Amino acid sequence: MKPTCHWKRLAATALLSLAATASQAHTGHGTSGLYEGLLHPFGLDHLLAMVAVGAWSVSALPADKVWRGPAVFMASLVISAVAGSIGMTLPFLEHLISLSVVQFGTMLVLSRVQSKPYIGLTLIAVAAAMHGLAHGAESPETGFVAYAIGFLMTTAVLHFGGVALGVAVKRYAPVSAWWGDRVLGLAFGSAGIYLFSQV
Numbered sequence: 001m002k003p004t005c006h007w008k009r010l011a012a013t014a015l016l017s018l019a020a021t022a023s024q025a026h027t028g029h030g031t032s033g034l035y036e037g038l039l040h041p042f043g044l045d046h047l048l049a050m051v052a053v054g055a056w057s058v059s060a061l062p063a064d065k066v067w068r069g070p071a072v073f074m075a076s077l078v079i080s081a082v083a084g085s086i087g088m089t090l091p092f093l094e095h096l097i098s099l100s101v102v103q104f105g106t107m108l109v110l111s112r113v114q115s116k117p118y119i120g121l122t123l124i125a126v127a128a129a130m131h132g133l134a135h136g137a138e139s140p141e142t143g144f145v146a147y148a149i150g151f152l153m154t155t156a157v158l159h160f161g162g163v164a165l166g167v168a169v170k171r172y173a174p175v176s177a178w179w180g181d182r183v184l185g186l187a188f189g190s191a192g193i194y195l196f197s198q199v
Contacts, residue, residue, distance in 0.1 A: 033142040037150020045097050045195050046131055050155055052104035052188045053124055054162020059111035059181050060120055070159035072121045076128035084136020085144050098196035100127035105189025109182050
């Protein structure tokens with residue numbers, strides 16, 4: 001099945017989830033949670049990580065398996081967010097989240113190096129768990145489910161943006177795509193180092 005089919009299916013599921021949540025939250029109890037979830041991943045560290053996962057998936061995975069990177073990230077994200085919502089955390093979590101951006105930048109730089117895909121996917125799952133713990137720890141009292149639907153929808157959109165970025169590099173600059181991945185990786189890695197220095 002083509003990757004675009006997976007993304008269309010993911011988008012349709014997200015839209016249906018939004019519609020269901022909106023209809024169940026007409027009293028207002030879940031609405032603020034949904035909005036907070038939609039906005040939460042736009043923090044620079046979360047945003048960069050999610051876009052980088054999409055871009056890495058295009059560069060490092062076969063064309064028909066590009067969806068695996070975002071899918072692994074989202075699965076790990078929601079599981080760890082549940083853990084974070086009940087109080088689980090790690091020391092220096094914000095530092096680890098910043099370093100995950102450096103990790104993704106490094107993965108982009110090395111994305112054309114032959115390696116087993118499961119290594120990259122495992123690194124994605126571990127990094128996503130850091131982000132999920134932070135999401136869960138900041139979940140509002142208005143309801144975790146609506147909040148989780150919100151941040152998963154935004155995460156899917158950011159992953160899609162990363163995939164689109166990776167595809168654009170391949171399509172419009174095929175000769176320099178090798179360098180494009182490295183420039184992107186260095187940019188993400190540098191941003192991660194900056195974020196780490198600001199924590």
